[in-house]
Amino acid sequence: MIDVARVRYIHPDQLKQFVRDVLLGLGASDEHAAITADALISSDLRGVESHGVANLWRYIRGLQEGWINARPQYRILSQTPAVMRFDADAALGFATGVWAMEKAMEKAGQLGVGVVSVRNSTHFGMAAYYSMIALKRDMIGVTMTNSGTLVAPTFGRLSMLGTNPIAVAAPAGGARPFVLDMATSVVPQGKISKYDWLGKAIPDGWVIDETGNTLTDTHKALHNLLGRKGGGLLPLGGEGEDHGGHKGYGLVLMVEILSGILSGSLYADLMYPKTPDGKQLPPDTGHLFMALNVSAFRPLDEFKASMDDLLQRVKNSPKAEGHSRIYIHGEKEFEEEERRRRDGIPLHETVVQNLRELTAPLGVKMP
């Protein structure tokens, strides 16, 4: 179990400044460093630690090794007043994501919808971060990305696809907005790592082994997943078709097509390429961003009133035995963010130690 005595609470602004300094030191522009820091700290504030500062090593390594580009030049490949495709030149995915969603919103502001497809990007962290930008302009935001090979197709026994998340944010009135952010696999890889760290066995129906059968040995599961030694995460719906595993697998493919194929990025098991001598190349990740301008469809106040009513109706409906609350997507994260803005972001001593060791050579001091 987590030893609370070994947790340090750090003020979000201090942590943000720290991340900025690290990235500036590695050659990122003011803007890209600030956006990346904000996105990482937003993840930690929302309790999505798997996409927070604990992940900073990845971006440091990318910038140091050159497979993330500190000074990218975006190149627009096609454009209409409603859609755009561009090459992100291996920029920090966070900066790319914000730029792309803003372009989608500009277009949606004019025409009601904007769709921006991105090729040659890098890891952008928490997908909800981009969809939620649309909320500020009372738009619906949709974000998808393909990702590293971890998920086995239904009836397969080797990971061929990513956990390919979908994030959808829709504004409400008095109620909090709807913010869905989900890997299309039954669980993300981070959940297996967490179970491994806690020394717990994973439940049936999360991971299959190299024969294609479900396995509960967490350590073996993680070893297989990370080394791509056979088996993989199951898609949402689990093993086979009885509980809809083929639907989850369909959503994984849908995201692969809409983000990887439409943009002309790498896809499936081609992602995260390496040179023959094992050096990592730019991952060539593909994203899709869409903004729908609510008021181009329907008067905004009517939409918001209906949203409030829908969400209240569902929340207030009778609870299952043993449960006292029905959640709307995003609610847990909004409440966590309130707590953490007040109390600080809890970082485990191991994470603090790792960050210290990682950033000391860069001359940046962990707060």
Place this chain on the structure above:
Amino acid sequence: MIDVARVRYIHPDQLKQFVRDVLLGLGASDEHAAITADALISSDLRGVESHGVANLWRYIRGLQEGWINARPQYRILSQTPAVMRFDADAALGFATGVWAMEKAMEKAGQLGVGVVSVRNSTHFGMAAYYSMIALKRDMIGVTMTNSGTLVAPTFGRLSMLGTNPIAVAAPAGGARPFVLDMATSVVPQGKISKYDWLGKAIPDGWVIDETGNTLTDTHKALHNLLGRKGGGLLPLGGEGEDHGGHKGYGLVLMVEILSGILSGSLYADLMYPKTPDGKQLPPDTGHLFMALNVSAFRPLDEFKASMDDLLQRVKNSPKAEGHSRIYIHGEKEFEEEERRRRDGIPLHETVVQNLRELTAPLGVKMP
């Protein structure tokens, strides 16, 4: 089990003509009758019987009782060159769906994307039918609809939302297109009916009872579902959050928002309203249609080559123990359609008998 001796094979063209004649007799226009017949027979050809002619009673009743409008006037409520919202005036949902997808494609032909939101529609059958129209113009088609109250939210014990399907079709080159069509519940209601008909118990994790616990008594499940007596279908991912039930529930809500709320239709448990004395009113269903014009993003031949490669890579990946094939979404249905175009559509004698009794008073003879 199904007694094959009690199955009749009927030529699709004969069945289509029959459905047309029935609908024309009930006052539908040539165009609406022809589209509806084609959509129903397409479902039967693809093996999706739950949305085929066995469902004709529903549309007959709607037209007879007036909650489906045989001679509707569509009313455009808002429009830009890229988006549109319209009121379908309770038309046959099939005709509405085709008209809406064609408008979305017109817009996508100009601008790369078209989004059409529909309010006050009626049941449109198989969602894939509309998404697949986009394939003819090398576009990606997306279709969503809200639907009658059947699904319980995670931690709830009463159905509050529909099985809210999503259908996505994307063109390929030599390979067959990708055609995903999925209820966002773990199974559609039709599957429970089928198990009931076969006298089989349903597996754990499909349906919950009035206490919110999973139940396997098929007859009770169906009784509860149809009468809304408590409990409901579980969202994709099943009970609770351990296997991602909250993700399926999130997809159900997403479809409710994008089809029901954005269009200004009814939603959640308000759908399928009745008068105080129990007469059915127009269901006021909401749909969303989107077309993405591939060539506005990326040269079409490149897209198709990547699609072929992606789908082949996944199909050719190693198989799980006991399985010899990995499917791409839509493949089973394309193969079924080939068989049925050759052999005819198999209708169980019970279905034939029901259709006979239903249509005899209309003076139309079942082939």
